[in-house]
Amino acid sequence: MAESNNCENPNLQQQVELLKKQLAQAQTLTALGELVGTTTHEFNNVLMTIINYAKMGMRHKDTVTRDKCFEKIFAAGNRAAKITNTVLGMARNRSAGQEPTDLTKLVENTLLLLEREMNKYRIAVDRHFQPIPEALISGNQIQQVMLNLLINARQAMPRGGRLTIKLQHDAENDMIDLVIRDYGCGIPQDKLPRIFDSFYSTKDGPDASGKGGTGLGLSMCRDIIESHHGQIRVQSTIGKGTAFTLKLPVAAKPTPRRAPLPVAGLPQSTLCNSNAR
Ligand SMILES: Nc1ncnc2c1ncn2[C@@H]1O[C@H](COP(=O)(O)OP(=O)(O)OP(=O)(O)O)[C@@H](O)[C@H]1O
Numbered sequence: 467m468a469e470s471n472n473c474e475n476p477n478l479q480q481q482v483e484l485l486k487k488q489l490a491q492a493q494t495l496t497a498l499g500e501l502v503g504t505t506t507h508e509f510n511n512v513l514m515t516i517i518n519y520a521k522m523g524m525r526h527k528d529t530v531t532r533d534k535c536f537e538k539i540f541a542a543g544n545r546a547a548k549i550t551n552t553v554l555g556m557a558r559n560r561s562a563g564q565e566p567t568d569l570t571k572l573v574e575n576t577l578l579l580l581e582r583e584m585n586k587y588r589i590a591v592d593r594h595f596q597p598i599p600e601a602l603i604s605g606n607q608i609q610q611v612m613l614n615l616l617i618n619a620r621q622a623m624p625r626g627g628r629l630t631i632k633l634q635h636d637a638e639n640d641m642i643d644l645v646i647r648d649y650g651c652g653i654p655q656d657k658l659p660r661i662f663d664s665f666y667s668t669k670d671g672p673d674a675s676g677k678g679g680t681g682l683g684l685s686m687c688r689d690i691i692e693s694h695h696g697q698i699r700v701q702s703t704i705g706k707g708t709a710f711t712l713k714l715p716v717a718a719k720p721t722p723r724r725a726p727l728p729v730a731g732l733p734q735s736t737l738c739n740s741n742a743r
């Protein structure tokens with residue numbers, strides 16, 4: 467158990483900031499590592515399907531079998547293209563700049579990164595996604611927050627269990643709510659105020675998958691959410707589970723492009739809008 471948080475000494479405070487920066491860099495690499503691991507595994511599965519159906523098509527000359535093989539190869543090829551597009555999308559979204567982002571897609575991509583880990587620890591994921599507007603976020607940073615929360619949730623259910631992820635638009639405050647709820651061990655009420663402190667951890671160190679135990683995860687989550695002018699809230703009951711709610715800003719709606727004014731003497735159909743794509 468590593469517990470300490472007294473950063474009144476400016477030197478200590480600087481060291482904590484430095485460690486947090488290093489952790490953020492390490493976590494970016496972890497996310498990339500997950501990405502490479504997951505996609506290589508998935509891609510290999512797709513290739514096996516393609517190779518096996520191609521062999522089957524070469525062995526059987528009848529049209530029915532060959533048609534079936536082509537269909538399977540076509541479906542597998544499409545899946546491979548989807549995987550490549552997901553990887554390219556994630557690799558592109560690595561900047562720290564905040565921009566209008568499809569949060570639903572980001573949540574799905576993050577879950578894809580943890581799919582194998584969740585399966586291994588027998589965690590089922592329930593999605594309750596409502597239609598939401600785009601969020602003004604750094605996809606890279608919010609993905610790090612999600613990875614932290616999802617791994618904490620997984621570690622709170624060592625014998626497996628259920629995770630609920632909710633996305634909804636809080637129209638009253640024009641924010642997007644992202645809720646990650648587990649049905650794990652819960653956090654004692656007297657410990658709740660400390661969980662966002664740097665180096666507060668109740669874990670003995672990294673688990674079998676090499677994750678957890680530094681006590682910087684939630685402190686970093688809070689810093690990231692604050693830099694987005696958002697909020698992070700927690701509710702927990704011992705033995706029942708824990709829910710973290712992130713409130714993130716909605717991106718401003720783009721102002722609609724105005725149609726060009728008609729030019730006198732020209733029929734409207736000959737006008738062209740240089741902005742049109
Ligand atoms: N979903 C959860 N269920 C139960 N306890 C939790 C949950 N999330 C966080 N905690 C508690 O809060 C502590 C701090 O979490 P935090 O993510 O900051 O650190 P950590 O997971 O211990 O280590 P790391 O910095 O490697 O993530 C955890 O050690 C755990 O005691």
Ligand SMILES: [Mg+2]
Pocket residue numbers: 614617618678679683684
């Ligand atoms: Mg953690």
